[in-house]
Amino acid sequence: xxxxxxxxxxxxxxxxxxxxxxxxxxxxxxxxxxxxxxxxxxxxxxxxxxxxxxxxxxxxxxxxxxxxxxxxxxxxxxxxxxxxxxxxxxxxxxxxxxxxxxxxxxxxxxxxxxxxxxxxxxxxxxxxxxxxxxxxxxxxxxxxxxxxxxxxxxxxxxxxxxxxxxxxxxxxxxxxxxxxxxxxxxxxxxxxxxxxxxxxxxxxxxxxxxxxxxxxxxxxxxxxxxxxxxxxxxxxxxxxxxxxxxxxxxxxxxxxxxxxxxxxxxxxxxxxxxxxxxxxxxxxxxxxxxxxxxxxxxxxxxxxxxxxxxxxxxxxxxxxxxxxxxxxxxxxxxx
Numbered sequence: 001x002x003x004x005x006x007x008x009x010x011x012x013x014x015x016x017x018x019x020x021x022x023x024x025x026x027x028x029x030x031x032x033x034x035x036x037x038x039x040x041x042x043x044x045x046x047x048x049x050x051x052x053x054x055x056x057x058x059x060x061x062x063x064x065x066x067x068x069x070x071x072x073x074x075x076x077x078x079x080x081x082x083x084x085x086x087x088x089x090x091x092x093x094x095x096x097x098x099x100x101x102x103x104x105x106x107x108x109x110x111x112x113x114x115x116x117x118x119x120x121x122x123x124x125x126x127x128x129x130x131x132x133x134x135x136x137x138x139x140x141x142x143x144x145x146x147x148x149x150x151x152x153x154x155x156x157x158x159x160x161x162x163x164x165x166x167x168x169x170x171x172x173x174x175x176x177x178x179x180x181x182x183x184x185x186x187x188x189x190x191x192x193x194x195x196x197x198x199x200x201x202x203x204x205x206x207x208x209x210x211x212x213x214x215x216x217x218x219x220x221x222x223x224x225x226x227x228x229x230x231x232x233x234x235x236x237x238x239x240x241x242x243x244x245x246x247x248x249x250x251x252x253x254x255x256x257x258x259x260x261x262x263x264x265x266x267x268x269x270x271x272x273x274x275x276x277x278x279x280x281x282x283x284x285x286x287x288x289x290x291x292x293x294x295x296x297x298x299x300x301x302x303x304x305x306x307x308x309x310x311x312x313x314x315x316x317x318x319x320x321x322x323x324x325x326x327x328x329x330x331x332x333x334x335x
Contacts, residue, residue, distance in 0.1 A: 007035040007046065007063065010320075019263035022050055022318060024057040030111065031061055037079055037116050042069050042107075045321035047300055052256045052314045061109045062317075067091070067099065080107075081118035083165050083173070086140045097136050101128040106162070122164040122176070126328050130159060137163060141173070148175050148222045156192045161328050166221065175222040178233075180328060184212040186232070195220060197228040197308065205304055205312060206232065208253065209246045213239045219303070230306040236299070243299065255304075255314040264316060267299050295322055 011032050045064035065075075074080055075088035084107065090096045091105070107119040125133055130153045138146040152175065153159065164176030179189060183206050187199055210216055219231030236243055244265055250256040256264075300319035304312040 005040055007038040007040050007061070008032045010040050010046065011035065019267065021257070021259050021263045022267065022316065023048060023059065027057045027059045027111075031059060034111070034116050035061065035109075038063065038109075039072070039074050042072055042074060043104075045319070048318045048320065050316050050318065052260050052316055053254065054257075055313055058111055060111050063107045063109075064104050064321075065107060066104045067102065079116060079118070081167075083140060083167065084119065084121050087121060087123065087137075087165075090136060090140070097128075098132075101132060102136070103127075108164070110168075118167070120164055120166045120176070122162045122178075124161070124328065125163045126159050126161045128159065130154075133159065133163070137165075140165070144224060145173055145175060148224065152177055152193060152222055155194070156189055161217070172223060174227075177220050177222060178217050180215055180217045180233075180235075182212065182239075183210040183214045183216050186216055186218055189218060190220075190230075193220065193226055195226045195228075195230065197230055197306065201312075202230065202232065202306060205306075208249050209234055209241065209302075209304075211239060211241060214241065215239065217301075217303075228308045231303050232306070233301050233303045235301045246302065250302075250314060255312065260316075264299055267297065267318060295320065 008031075011028060043063055043065045047062040047064075049060040049062065051058055065072075069075075070088055070092040076085050080088075087105070091102060102124050104124055106122040108122060109117060109119050123137065128136065134146075134150055134153065137149060141149065149163070156179070158179060158181065160177040161180045162176075162178040164178065166174045166176045168174075177193075181189065186206060187203060190197075190199070190202075206216065215235055215237045217231075217233030217235070219233065221227040221229060234240065234246065240246075247256055247261045247264060251258055251261050296319070298319050300317040303315045303317065305315065306312045
């Protein structure tokens with residue numbers, strides 16, 4: 001079959017040897033079936049999200065979309081959904097959103113079967129003044145959710161790094177706010193936003209896998225008030241514990257299997273100079289071809305998901321990308 005330039009073709013072209021404990025073949029085939037309608041012209045950076053330990057074979061998928069693709073027809077399609085379409089219209093209008101304020105977004109797909117569901121939307125927010133961020137997003141939100149955004153922005157000194165618009169029907173649209181900050185500032189921020197969950201388990205796990213100045217990401221869902229559910233992300237930054245030490249502690253705690261630990265440590269920072277990619281990527285809706293550089297694959301980050309009364313669930317985010325995209329929480333100079 002002739003390649004179509006979709007994320008499905010991209011996944012099908014991945015090099016052999018990806019560890020099945022991380023990316024089971026059946027789960028990847030399911031994503032190939034689901035993502036034929038998702039054009040890779042939107043962006044070249046894919047994150048595959050894998051639950052670890054005995055949490056099953058589910059894989060979720062996230063696609064970074066740079067601003068140069070803001071006018072791509074997919075973002076206005078029914079497949080993208082109303083929230084993405086409405087945001088894209090405002091995003092490409094420089095009188096509403098400056099070119100540098102939101103340089104990329106993420107489309108986040110939960111795997112629910114053999115069709116492409118409507119994505120959650122994550123908007124980069126750390127470069128936008130609070131007033132600009134409210135002006136950009138508030139017209140897209142129902143009244144109570146717009147109030148949640150205004151209240152959350154007023155609650156803490158720093159802006160969130162990302163603002164997510166998360167829709168899980170029949171639940172109402174919710175905000176997901178992500179802050180990256182040093183570990184020692186994490187619990188004070190949870191206090192300022194009024195997070196209702198237990199502090200002691202979160203503090204314990206933070207001490208297990210992060211030093212006091214290690215950068216962590218706090219992921220909070222908000223609808224009228226913060227949810228007791230919490231995500232904590234760990235990047236491999238200059239002040240972080242080495243991945244080998246972090247994963248060793250997580251294996252000891254039973255959140256990661258030894259085989260998964262070995263495969264994760266073998267996965268990061270491999271650049272493949274001759275990727276199995278049979279045709280040029282598209283740089284935009286006009287279809288101008290562009291030569292493909294090396295495929296870089298790496299372990300992007302780990303995430304602990306906390307729910308009331310239970311042990312956290314560990315997830316790994318595996319990065320596959322051609323070309324560079326600056327991530328606000330990445331190492332200095334990392335792109």
